[in-house]
Amino acid sequence: MVGRLTLWGIENIPEIGAGDDLVSIIAHAIEAMAASDDGAALRDGDILVVTSKIVSKAEGMQVPIEARDLAIDEDTVRVVAERVHAGGTTKIVETRQGLVMAAAGLDTSNVPDGLALRLPRDPDASAKNLCAGLRERTGRKIGIIITDTLGRPWRVGQTDAAIGAAGVQLVDDLRGGVDANGRPLNVTVTVVADELAAAADLVKGKASGIPVAVARGLSRLVGDLDTPGARTLARLGEDDMFRFGSTEAYAQGYEAGMRARATAKEKAR
Amino acid sequence: MVGRLTLWGIENIPEIGAGDDLVSIIAHAIEAMAASDDGAALRDGDILVVTSKIVSKAEGMQVPIEARDLAIDEDTVRVVAERVHAGGTTKIVETRQGLVMAAAGLDTSNVPDGLALRLPRDPDASAKNLCAGLRERTGRKIGIIITDTLGRPWRVGQTDAAIGAAGVQLVDDLRGGVDANGRPLNVTVTVVADELAAAADLVKGKASGIPVAVARGLSRLVGDLDTPGARTLARLGEDDMFRFGSTEAYAQGYEAGMRARATAKEKAR
Numbered sequence: 001m002v003g004r005l006t007l008w009g010i011e012n013i014p015e016i017g018a019g020d021d022l023v024s025i026i027a028h029a030i031e032a033m034a035a036s037d038d039g040a041a042l043r044d045g046d047i048l049v050v051t052s053k054i055v056s057k058a059e060g061m062q063v064p065i066e067a068r069d070l071a072i073d074e075d076t077v078r079v080v081a082e083r084v085h086a087g088g089t090t091k092i093v094e095t096r097q098g099l100v101m102a103a104a105g106l107d108t109s110n111v112p113d114g115l116a117l118r119l120p121r122d123p124d125a126s127a128k129n130l131c132a133g134l135r136e137r138t139g140r141k142i143g144i145i146i147t148d149t150l151g152r153p154w155r156v157g158q159t160d161a162a163i164g165a166a167g168v169q170l171v172d173d174l175r176g177g178v179d180a181n182g183r184p185l186n187v188t189v190t191v192v193a194d195e196l197a198a199a200a201d202l203v204k205g206k207a208s209g210i211p212v213a214v215a216r217g218l219s220r221l222v223g224d225l226d227t228p229g230a231r232t233l234a235r236l237g238e239d240d241m242f243r244f245g246s247t248e249a250y251a252q253g254y255e256a257g258m259r260a261r262a263t264a265k266e267k268a269r
Numbered sequence: 270m271v272g273r274l275t276l277w278g279i280e281n282i283p284e285i286g287a288g289d290d291l292v293s294i295i296a297h298a299i300e301a302m303a304a305s306d307d308g309a310a311l312r313d314g315d316i317l318v319v320t321s322k323i324v325s326k327a328e329g330m331q332v333p334i335e336a337r338d339l340a341i342d343e344d345t346v347r348v349v350a351e352r353v354h355a356g357g358t359t360k361i362v363e364t365r366q367g368l369v370m371a372a373a374g375l376d377t378s379n380v381p382d383g384l385a386l387r388l389p390r391d392p393d394a395s396a397k398n399l400c401a402g403l404r405e406r407t408g409r410k411i412g413i414i415i416t417d418t419l420g421r422p423w424r425v426g427q428t429d430a431a432i433g434a435a436g437v438q439l440v441d442d443l444r445g446g447v448d449a450n451g452r453p454l455n456v457t458v459t460v461v462a463d464e465l466a467a468a469a470d471l472v473k474g475k476a477s478g479i480p481v482a483v484a485r486g487l488s489r490l491v492g493d494l495d496t497p498g499a500r501t502l503a504r505l506g507e508d509d510m511f512r513f514g515s516t517e518a519y520a521q522g523y524e525a526g527m528r529a530r531a532t533a534k535e536k537a538r
Contacts, residue, residue: 004277005472081510092510100423109457110448149457153422153511154369155430156504157440157458159467171426172474179379180478187371188378188418188475189426198428199468202487203274205441206457209449218471235425241350241361242422245510249518256519257526265534 005217007049008040009203009210016211018060023133026050026212030138045219047143048134049200051211052119052163053110055126055146061118068106068116075104075118081245092245097123098234099163101150109206119148123164124229131166131225143168143222146230147197149206153242160201162193165230169221191233192221274486276318277309278472278479285480287329292402295319295481299407314488316412316437317403318469320480321388322379324395324415324433330387337375337385344373344387350514361514366392367503368432370419378475388417392433393498400435400494412437412491415499416466418475422511429470431462434499438490460502461490 013029016022026048034041056062063071076093080100083090095104097119105119120126123146131144146164151157162170170193200213236243244252282298285291295317303310325331332340345362349369352359364373366388374388389395392415400413415433420426431439439462469482505512513521 003472004275005468006273006275007468008273083510094423149459154363154504154509155460155463155502157460157463157502159460159463161424174475179475190418190470190475191424191426191428192471194424194426194428195467195471198464199274199276199471201459202461202464202468203272206443206448206459233424233426235423240423241352241514241516242511243515244518246512246515246518247510249513249515250522250525253519253522253524254526254529255522257523257528258530259526260523261527261530261534265530 003217005199005215007200007203007213007215009205009208010212010214011210013054013211016054016057018057018062020058022054022058022130023137026130027134027137029212030214040214042134042138042140042142042214043216044141045216045222046140047145047168047196047215047218047222048130049145049147049197049204049213049215050127050130051204052105052123052146052148053107053117054211055120055123055130055164056117057111059120059126061120062111062115063118065108065114065116068108071116071118072104072106075106080243081248083245083247094236095119096121097163098231098236099148099150100236101148105148110209120146120164124166124231125164127164127166127229128225135167135225141167141222145193145197145200147200149201160197162191162197162230162233165193165227167222167225167227168193169223169227170230170233192218193230193233272486274468274484276469276472276482276484278474278477279481279483280479282323282480285323285326287326287331289327291319291323291327291399292406295399296403296406298481299483309483311403311407311409311411311483312485313410314485314491315409316414316465316484316487316491317399318414318416318466318473318482318484319396319399320473321374321392321415321417321432322376322386323480324389324392324399325386326380328389328395330389331380331384332387334377334383334385337377340385340387341373341375344375349512350517352514352516363505364388365390366432367500367505368417368419369505370417374417379478389415389433393435393500394433396433396435396498397494404436404494410436410491414462414466414469416469418470429466431460431466431499431502434462434496436491436494436496437462438492438496439499439502461487462499462502
């Protein structure tokens with residue numbers, strides 16, 4: 001048996017503002033829960049799954065709502081696809097964090113009126129700070145995953161994924177391993193960090209104001225502080241078969257086809 | 270607090286063959302676990318997360334390995350993208366189940382030598398049969414999610430997702446709802462079924478031969494047998510911004526651009 005996995009949300013984390021000390025706030029909330037329930041005290045091998053929103057808020061990534069479009073442009077490395085619809089324009093971009101997502105992750109839900117919130121500038125660095133701080137404060141060897149909500153092609157809706165991490169092994173690389181029949185599992189790289197981010201969303205919940213969950217039962221994944229971060233989960237550049245939306249790629253091809261034909265005619269003349 | 274979520278794998282499910290009665294096999298394995306651990310007996314509101322592989326095996330979806338390419342073609346509605354690399358050709362297709370995945374889901378891991386395995390023909394129907402059978406056999410109002418392992422653009426590796434379901438609400442549609450600050454959550458549709466599929470993979474594990482997990486703590490999602498199936502999670506056709514790979518869409522555009530230019534020249538002559 002691989003084991004039992006248990007997840008629960010940390011109650012009573014207050015609204016976070018710029019400059020707040022997340023290590024202290026999270027540790028305090030966990031201690032308060034543990035006061036009435038021994039099982040809620042952190043243990044070695046626990047993984048804390050933290051919604052990026054509170055990290056952004058603590059790091060002062062709020063911008064006035066009027067500056068939202070400018071912030072999207074600043075956080076955009078490359079526009080992947082755009083679509084105009086009744087509610088406005090959906091712009092899917094590659095962000096400087098190596099994520100492909102709508103509006104560069106700029107968010108107005110669960111953000112005070114008049115503000116929009118950018119992603120943490122470097123979510124892996126944020127995770128490392130949190131992990132180091134909480135390990136020191138609690139004396140427990142815990143791991144940190146920072147999550148955000150991502151849409152995806154071909155399927156409706158969104159799921160949570162890992163955008164930052166520290167002290168946690170992110171993938172179970174089964175390439176070179178064998179299955180239960182001894183046959184090679186030659187293409188499977190299970191991204192346990194994303195599976196854990198998704199799992200934790202089931203006990204956090206966007207409407208309930210619970211931004212941190214604890215996952216217990218995967219201590220095999222918890223390791224040194226300098227394990228590779230979530231940035232390594234990006235598959236961009238040459239390996240990306242969906243570098244542009246179909247409409248955008250078609251338009252680029254169309255232009256090139258027109259030009260090539262014109263050049264061929266010139267030469268034939 | 271949203272609550273506590275606990276997941277564990279069902280031990281001692283034997284290798285499944287064509288014609289096996291999955292309801293009986295799963296129920297028996299759960300009863301055997303419950304004999305030594307009361308907590309392992311099913312309860313109302315438990316959700317069973319079942320790897321599609323054992324469903325395919327029970328439904329006789331094995332084909333000789335020589336017939337693999339033919340089976341891929343038969344299960345393909347549309348080729349989305351193709352890439353030739355050192356190990357062969359990766360073909361991403363839309364399957365008749367409404368999934369976009371490599372090789373139409375044909376699989377040779379954890380399959381006896383000389384065979385490849387197709388996806389269940391109708392995973393929602395398979396889920397409904399399992400759910401009805403297990404509800405009747407156990408007297409418990411449980412839900413069923415059937416999972417498979419999917420790659421995704423822009424991120425490395427794979428995660429498990431829901432390809433069939435019965436008796437479970439698949440999405441938390443937050444559109445029209447409000448966040449903790451009372452602001453509209455106007456674009457968020459959380460696909461809890463995929464999050465649950467991902468969570469369960471963390472206790473199943475591809476190398477460990479545990480094909481079924483129980484998730485306890487989400488009874489709010491468990492409902493009537495005729496809730497919408499996982500087929501409703503497909504976002505294809507007009508709404509699909511990534512209908513083709515970038516290379517494929519570019520090539521289509523290029524051809525069209527060449528033709529358009531040629532036609533314009535003809536007319537101008």
